[in-house]
Amino acid sequence: MLHGRSAEISGLDEVIVRARDGSGGAVVLRGEAGVGKTALLDPAAARGATMRVLRTTGVEPESDLAFAACTGCCGR
Numbered sequence: 001m002l003h004g005r006s007a008e009i010s011g012l013d014e015v016i017v018r019a020r021d022g023s024g025g026a027v028v029l030r031g032e033a034g035v036g037k038t039a040l041l042d043p044a045a046a047r048g049a050t051m052r053v054l055r056t057t058g059v060e061p062e063s064d065l066a067f068a069a070c071t072g073c074c075g076r
């Protein structure tokens with residue numbers, strides 16, 4: 001159970017609903033280590049499980065390359 005994140009959960013769900021209806025969107029979820037980014041995204045991905053869910057992870061050697069983690073999965 002996540003505490004105090006109802007606005008963030010609603011925002012993610014809105015993007016999921018729009019995506020399901022055919023409107024793309026993007027969310028930048030940023031914060032310090034341990035603040036709860038993954039804890040928000042894991043359940044959101046599960047709620048979107050009727051759609052294709054792609055996941056990617058940034059790696060240190062590519063930290064100078066903007067959006068490098070996306071180029072392998074979204075750039076096609």
Ligand SMILES: Nc1ncnc2c1ncn2[C@@H]1O[C@H](COP(=O)(O)OP(=O)(O)OP(=O)(O)O)[C@@H](O)[C@H]1O
Binds near residue numbers: 036037
């Ligand atoms: N709002 C919250 N309510 C309850 N537990 C939370 C909340 N936010 C984070 N946590 C808990 O804190 C821990 C760290 O959260 P999480 O792993 O999601 O952080 P993170 O931002 O993804 O960190 P990192 O940047 O290291 O990947 C987890 O055990 C998570 O369940």
Ligand SMILES: [Mg+2]
Binds near residue numbers: 037038039
């Ligand atoms: Mg995380």
